[in-house]
Amino acid sequence: MEYTTLGKTGLEVSVAGLGCGGPSRLGMRDDPQSANHAIALVKQALDLGVNFIDTAQNYGTEPIVGKAIAGVPRDRVIISTKKTLPAEDHPDPAAEVVKGLEQSLKQIGTDYIDIYHLHGVEPKGYEFAKNRLLPAMRRLKEQGKICFIGVTEGFVPDPSHVMLQESLQENLWDVVMVGFSLLNPSARKTVLPLTQKNGVGTLNMFAVRRALSQPTRLKELCAELIAKGAIRKEALDPSDPLGFVLKMSNAPSLPEAAYRFCRHEPGVDVVLTGTGNPEHLKENIAAILKPPLPETVLQRLEKLFDGLDNLTGN
Numbered sequence: 052m053e054y055t056t057l058g059k060t061g062l063e064v065s066v067a068g069l070g071c072g073g074p075s076r077l078g079m080r081d082d083p084q085s086a087n088h089a090i091a092l093v094k095q096a097l098d099l100g101v102n103f104i105d106t107a108q109n110y111g112t113e114p115i116v117g118k119a120i121a122g123v124p125r126d127r128v129i130i131s132t133k134k135t136l137p138a139e140d141h142p143d144p145a146a147e148v149v150k151g152l153e154q155s156l157k158q159i160g161t162d163y164i165d166i167y168h169l170h171g172v173e174p175k176g177y178e179f180a181k182n183r184l185l186p187a188m189r190r191l192k193e194q195g196k197i198c199f200i201g202v203t204e205g206f207v208p209d210p211s212h213v214m215l216q217e218s219l220q221e222n223l224w225d226v227v228m229v230g231f232s233l234l235n236p237s238a239r240k241t242v243l244p245l246t247q248k249n250g251v252g253t254l255n256m257f258a259v260r261r262a263l264s265q266p267t268r269l270k271e272l273c274a275e276l277i278a279k280g281a282i283r284k285e286a287l288d289p290s291d292p293l294g295f296v297l298k299m300s301n302a303p304s305l306p307e308a309a310y311r312f313c314r315h316e317p318g319v320d321v322v323l324t325g326t327g328n329p330e331h332l333k334e335n336i337a338a339i340l341k342p343p344l345p346e347t348v349l350q351r352l353e354k355l356f357d358g359l360d361n362l363t364g365n
């Protein structure tokens with residue numbers, strides 16, 4: 052494993068982080084009875100040198116993380132978890148933050164959280180998050196119950212990073228989580244320069260979703276983009292749209308290419324990978340540790356997708 056410093060937090064984190072949410076939730080979404088399998092996945096990640104684990108109040112995987120890290124010295128693992136946003140008309144939203152944190156501590160079986168995020172803040176909820184929730188998080192930080200404060204964007208409703216662009220101007224967060232992939236690299240221009248300038252630790256989500264793991268979905272998506280005029284018809288082969296990536300590089304699969312694409316982006320500290328499949332976990336961590344894609348491939352990808360800031364890769 053390779054390790055890096057997570058911005059101004061100073062935390063030494065593995066460049067591959069385990070995502071315990073996403074479409075698979077460690078396999079728990081399809082099979083909520085598979086707790087032992089999910090615990091084994093977290094332990095596998097730790098054995099492979101991963102020390103960064105991301106979960107959330109609403110994933111149902113906090114207790115899994117707790118069981119997997121029981122017995123691991125607490126300072127060997129960095130726990131990132133998130134507070135689901137209370138409704139804006141909640142009578143006491145700050146108390147909800149405190150309650151959520153206490154629940155997370157209990158579920159994970161720890162007395163502090165390394166990085167506590169507000170989960171999926173959308174542009175329309177930003178003022179509420181900043182004015183009504185962030186002060187409560189600051190108090191929890193002062194009490195030592197959380198070490199650093201983060202925010203994650205709602206990438207599906209906000210794929211062009213409106214919330215992060217605004218909030219990074221105000222420099223409110225120690226850490227942010229941003230959607231970034233070879234299909235939507237727009238954060239390169241709008242978010243990563245700001246995180247780098249202010250030393251904000253940066254976690255990468257959405258490196259691989261359906262379009263980069265299911266060939267049929269990729270073909271459908273590219274056909275849609277061509278039909279809309281977002282991509283020129285001649286720019287790719289509709290029957291194998293990203294075949295050139297594998298032909299022009301030594302990557303054996305698109306998920307591998309997609310993880311390598313993210314890993315070597317300046318400003319990305321940790322690439323998150325989530326799965327219910329132990330083989331995928333092993334391959335994905337190995338991919339994150341491989342060299343960058345060739346420059347020729349990066350240039351061709353840039354020509355294709357650089358102007359697109361509305362794709363999530365789903």
Ligand SMILES: NC(=O)c1ccc[n+]([C@@H]2O[C@H](COP(=O)([O-])OP(=O)(O)OC[C@H]3O[C@@H](n4cnc5c(N)ncnc54)[C@H](OP(=O)(O)O)[C@@H]3O)[C@@H](O)[C@H]2O)c1
Binds near residue numbers: 070204228255
């Ligand atoms: N707004 C937010 O705060 C937010 C939103 C989304 C995610 N997250 C966090 O970020 C983490 C990463 O999220 P993500 O959106 O990038 O998704 P993800 O959780 O990494 O899920 C990746 C998906 O791709 C599939 N996959 C992974 N490796 C594969 C491979 N080698 N071959 C084929 N399929 C593969 C997985 O299915 P299999 O199970 O079949 O491998 C899974 O469905 C999440 O787990 C979560 O912790 C946060």
